[in-house]
Amino acid sequence: MGVMTATKLTPKGAATRERIVEAAADLILARGVGGTSLDDIRAGTATSKSQLFHYFPGGKSELVGAIAAFQAERVLQAQRPYLDTLDTWEAWQGWRDSVIAHYGSQPHWGCPIGSLAGELMGNDPARAADVAEHLNKWRGYLQAGAERMRESGLLRADADPERLALSVFASLQGGLLLTQTMCSIEPLAAALDGALATLRDSAA
Amino acid sequence: MGVMTATKLTPKGAATRERIVEAAADLILARGVGGTSLDDIRAGTATSKSQLFHYFPGGKSELVGAIAAFQAERVLQAQRPYLDTLDTWEAWQGWRDSVIAHYGSQPHWGCPIGSLAGELMGNDPARAADVAEHLNKWRGYLQAGAERMRESGLLRADADPERLALSVFASLQGGLLLTQTMCSIEPLAAALDGALATLRDSAA
Numbered sequence A, B: 001m002g003v004m005t006a007t008k009l010t011p012k013g014a015a016t017r018e019r020i021v022e023a024a025a026d027l028i029l030a031r032g033v034g035g036t037s038l039d040d041i042r043a044g045t046a047t048s049k050s051q052l053f054h055y056f057p058g059g060k061s062e063l064v065g066a067i068a069a070f071q072a073e074r075v076l077q078a079q080r081p082y083l084d085t086l087d088t089w090e091a092w093q094g095w096r097d098s099v100i101a102h103y104g105s106q107p108h109w110g111c112p113i114g115s116l117a118g119e120l121m122g123n124d125p126a127r128a129a130d131v132a133e134h135l136n137k138w139r140g141y142l143q144a145g146a147e148r149m150r151e152s153g154l155l156r157a158d159a160d161p162e163r164l165a166l167s168v169f170a171s172l173q174g175g176l177l178l179t180q181t182m183c184s185i186e187p188l189a190a191a192l193d194g195a196l197a198t199l200r201d202s203a204a
Helices: A002-008 A011-031 A038-045 A047-057 A060-079 A089-104 A112-123 A127-150 A161-182 A186-200 B001-009 B010-032 B038-043 B048-057 B059-078 B089-104 B112-121 B125-151 B162-182 B186-201
Strands: none
Touching: A002 B001, A011 A038, A011 A047, A011 A060, A011 A112, A011 B112, A038 A060, A060 A089, A060 A112, A060 B059, A089 A186, A089 B162, A112 A127, A112 A161, A112 B010, A112 B112, A127 A161, A127 B162, A161 A186, A161 B048, A161 B112, A161 B125, A161 B162, A161 B186, A186 B162, A186 B186, B010 B048, B010 B059, B010 B112, B038 B048, B038 B059, B038 B112, B059 B112, B059 B125, B089 B112, B089 B162, B089 B186, B112 B125, B112 B162, B125 B162, B162 B186
């Protein structure tokens, strides 16, 4: 439904929609989905009720989906070009640094997508699954990198790229949760360094 | 305030309070703090408004604090005796197994305390800090174990117990988030195995 709506928009309409998504993303990041009403979003984005339903006929759930897509695009972009070329130990180190740089410069810590997925799980399982897809895609890049590392002989033949990627991605997500609760970027750095040590543990 | 209230309760009153906390914990775990109103909690725990305010004069925030304390106690207990004796590689392995067994048997996946802390961050920072303390205490057990491993020479003299504990705990929390989004216990197992590999990377 989101895509159908977007293709019908004029360039000006698309820009307005994007402005609403960005502003609503900040609100929801700060207060959670449950803690942010559509009225809060109208007020915080200076949008009328009819405008909001014009751009998001599916209501809050559709808006949350658009926010997750927007955040996912932003965070994947911040990890490029490393994310697409995790073929060498240097690339993994560069990836680690780009993740730290991205989250270290954010006004709010934590992973917007992971938090959204966690919060939606009980309330809106269909949307939660949709948001979780962004996490799966992200993890897929790590897995693809580990697979290429194994093919090229940098990882041992008995290394398990799927399990290694799961482990690295869990470190990333957990590190991000702890950046929030500890108000420091250090847990993310420690988590990613630990994750890379695990990966090196499977080096050929 | 929570403690003052509790000490004034009769045994029957304390049991009622505990019953409310347990039932409300399940509701909030499923629907998030923001998605659960005090009316939902009254209905779901079969409690009157005046009863709820008798036991939790601080309202929803106080109730959420009691839920976090209850969940923390339960999850720490599930990791005993290993949590107190992380002095050997066998103990770390036993700890890993106890964490998997505990969360594998839970109706909802994910870490109740981590999710609460993340969600409260924007809405109720004082309560979020209070909830985060349970995470800090939990992480402290891992750090104490790593310190004793270094003292006894099982970890290298240049190992950093604080950073190692951060890394292991991030793996645990991230693994728990992914158990939710992937509806499987496997991410937690992969994350903890990765964390133990990181720890072994610092073995003497």
